Amino acid sequence: MQENTVSGAQVDAHQLPRHGWLRVRASDQIMLANIHRQYGLNLTRPVRHAVEEQSFVLLPLDLPLPDRDADAHEGTSFSSAQILIAFTPELLITVEPDHPIEALRRAQDLLARSDETPASRDALIVILEELNDATQETVAQISQVLTQLAGQAVDSSGGFKLEGRQVGVADIAQTAVLLGGAEELIARTVQGQLMLERAARWVRRGGGDIELDYSTTLSDIQGGRRHARFQHAKVRNIQQSLMTTLDLKQNQIIKVFTVVTAVFTPPTLIAAYYGQNFANMPELALSWGEWFVMGTTALFALVPLAYIKRKGWLR
Numbered sequence: 001m002q003e004n005t006v007s008g009a010q011v012d013a014h015q016l017p018r019h020g021w022l023r024v025r026a027s028d029q030i031m032l033a034n035i036h037r038q039y040g041l042n043l044t045r046p047v048r049h050a051v052e053e054q055s056f057v058l059l060p061l062d063l064p065l066p067d068r069d070a071d072a073h074e075g076t077s078f079s080s081a082q083i084l085i086a087f088t089p090e091l092l093i094t095v096e097p098d099h100p101i102e103a104l105r106r107a108q109d110l111l112a113r114s115d116e117t118p119a120s121r122d123a124l125i126v127i128l129e130e131l132n133d134a135t136q137e138t139v140a141q142i143s144q145v146l147t148q149l150a151g152q153a154v155d156s157s158g159g160f161k162l163e164g165r166q167v168g169v170a171d172i173a174q175t176a177v178l179l180g181g182a183e184e185l186i187a188r189t190v191q192g193q194l195m196l197e198r199a200a201r202w203v204r205r206g207g208g209d210i211e212l213d214y215s216t217t218l219s220d221i222q223g224g225r226r227h228a229r230f231q232h233a234k235v236r237n238i239q240q241s242l243m244t245t246l247d248l249k250q251n252q253i254i255k256v257f258t259v260v261t262a263v264f265t266p267p268t269l270i271a272a273y274y275g276q277n278f279a280n281m282p283e284l285a286l287s288w289g290e291w292f293v294m295g296t297t298a299l300f301a302l303v304p305l306a307y308i309k310r311k312g313w314l315r
Contacts, residue, residue, distance in 0.1 A: 063192035092120040103134040266300035
């Protein structure tokens with residue numbers, strides 16, 4: 001498979017290939033201008049869906065792929081790979097972001113080892129397969145993150161963290177924010193796999209024979225999308241578990257305030273009564289009057305507490 005990865009400053013319009021795979025950086029305006037002059041393709045404009053232009057089929061892809069630079073990022077991180085594919089039966093052009101994409105490098109190595117020069121559509125199938133494998137790696141890493149978040153959700157329902165303190169609303173909210181980020185990433189992955197599936201169908205729509213197994217590629221892409229949707233269902237289950245735990249904690253807080261109010265309301269009424277300036281209060285003249293009032297106050301506080309405990313409302 002003939003490939004061209006040189007910059008636009010190194011090639012004129014009349015030197016652009018008519019066959020093979022032409023890789024272009026999205027920032028290489030000179031090469032994009034040469035492509036426009038020779039092929040009539042404007043690859044600088046945004047393409048939202050598959051279109052046919054100047055005998056080419058334009059296929060946009062937007063995939064969240066794992067970052068490979070472990071020194072620049074802590075933990076698991078992903079970057080958006082926006083790729084524009086233009087192909088005819090003879091020529092394949094890919095407009096790629098400036099940062100290297102591992103899946104395209106693997107596809108290039110596979111095509112370079114081929115004994116025969118594959119047609120552009122066969123090469124495109126290889127590219128789609130490698131990109132699909134990369135998105136599956138994204139889903140696999142998301143699954144690992146969800147496993148950790150599920151553990152945090154279990155800790156939240158248990159009530160205590162490793163530090164010995166009770167799990168609070170702030171801890172649950174932090175886990176919910178992380179789940180929201182994972183859900184957004186899964187949604188982008190599903191959308192990217194829909195783009196891959198659409199691209200695979202356009203390869204088949206071109207007619208003619210395809211050397212590689214097209215049906216297997218399409219099946220793998222569809223299976224990857226189902227896997228991503230399964231992870232999305234896991235996110236929803238964890239979110240539902242967190243919301244249930246949050247509701248229980250809020251109910252527990254309200255229950256505590258209710259118990260405190262029920263226990264201290266009778267003593268408060270007694271204190272309010274003896275706070276009045278009545279002219280005649282006979283119990284004040286009794287030697288044991290103070291102890292009688294204190295005992296009555298304690299009794300009226302303990303009776304609601306005993307009732308609440310008997311009903312099991314303290315659990």
